[in-house]
Amino acid sequence: MTDAVLLESLTKTYDDTVTALDGVTASFPAGSFTAVMGPSGSGKSTLLQCAAGLDHPTAGRVVIDGTELTATTDTAMTKFRRLRVGFVFQEYNLLPSLTVEQNVVLPLRLAGRRADRRRVGAILAELGLADRRHDLPGKLSGGQRQRVAVARALITEPAVIFADEPTGALDMRSARDVLALLRAAVHDHGRTVVMVTHDPVAAACADSVVFLADGRLAGSLRAPTVDAVAERLAHLGDAARGLGAVA
Numbered sequence: 001m002t003d004a005v006l007l008e009s010l011t012k013t014y015d016d017t018v019t020a021l022d023g024v025t026a027s028f029p030a031g032s033f034t035a036v037m038g039p040s041g042s043g044k045s046t047l048l049q050c051a052a053g054l055d056h057p058t059a060g061r062v063v064i065d066g067t068e069l070t071a072t073t074d075t076a077m078t079k080f081r082r083l084r085v086g087f088v089f090q091e092y093n094l095l096p097s098l099t100v101e102q103n104v105v106l107p108l109r110l111a112g113r114r115a116d117r118r119r120v121g122a123i124l125a126e127l128g129l130a131d132r133r134h135d136l137p138g139k140l141s142g143g144q145r146q147r148v149a150v151a152r153a154l155i156t157e158p159a160v161i162f163a164d165e166p167t168g169a170l171d172m173r174s175a176r177d178v179l180a181l182l183r184a185a186v187h188d189h190g191r192t193v194v195m196v197t198h199d200p201v202a203a204a205c206a207d208s209v210v211f212l213a214d215g216r217l218a219g220s221l222r223a224p225t226v227d228a229v230a231e232r233l234a235h236l237g238d239a240a241r242g243l244g245a246v247a
């Protein structure tokens with residue numbers, strides 16, 4: 001299996017005082033679904049931002065689909081990101097004045113590509129949005145908005161989709177729908193998903209979980225179950241509070 005994302009000795013410090021990431025080396029194979037978990041402040045969002053090229057690491061390398069993001073200019077990185085990287089954020093980040101369909105095809109437009117109408121139609125249908133394509137996001141529920149965000153992340157057939165708490169603002173049923181879509185993106189369409197989450201139920205939908213503590217890798221779990229994830233997290237929380245060793 002090739003790596004869709006490779007992080008090498010990734011370090012990020014803020015103001016020379018806060019070390020948000022401390023030499024993280026990790027790889028995410030193509031066609032895998034990985035959850036990133038850890039106590040609050042452990043560096044999860046920073047990891048995602050640096051891996052996705054939305055922020056610059058202080059040191060280390062980020063390689064996505066064979067391209068070293070950390071070795072390119074900002075302009076080249078933005079171009080690469082538009083077509084090869086998809087994003088799903090907790091707060092959807094849809095443009096309120098664009099319709100569902102316009103939001104979904106936006107990454108293609110920004111990259112100067114034409115949208116294939118059949119493909120757009122197929123994605124909207126697969127995500128249960130066919131009859132909402134002309135609606136503005138304001139008319140949609142949270143779950144529907146997040147499905148639009150997933151469709152937008154999938155439209156360019158990116159090498160990797162980064163999701164930061166994609167179910168954090170959703171009720172249980174909508175969260176389950178969105179997680180099923182992310183799983184389908186991986187297992188039916190061969191995409192790679194890296195998802196930050198606080199929720200052991202969401203993490204158990206992934207193929208594996210990597211844990212962060214104090215900006216460092218603190219273990220991983222394959223074929224995670226909700227109980228195993230919750231137990232590992234509890235230990236990390238204890239360790240972060242100085243109550244015991246990391247399991």
Ligand SMILES: Nc1ncnc2c1ncn2[C@@H]1O[C@H](COP(=O)(O)OP(=O)(O)OP(=O)(O)O)[C@@H](O)[C@H]1O
Pocket residue numbers: 014015018019020038039040041042043044045046047
């Ligand atoms: N822009 C910033 N300036 C200074 N410090 C920052 C900045 N962004 C993050 N940090 C610090 O870096 C560390 C890691 O933050 P990060 O947001 O990556 O953690 P997290 O695991 O995603 O936390 P949470 O689960 O609470 O969202 C924290 O100590 C945070 O205070």
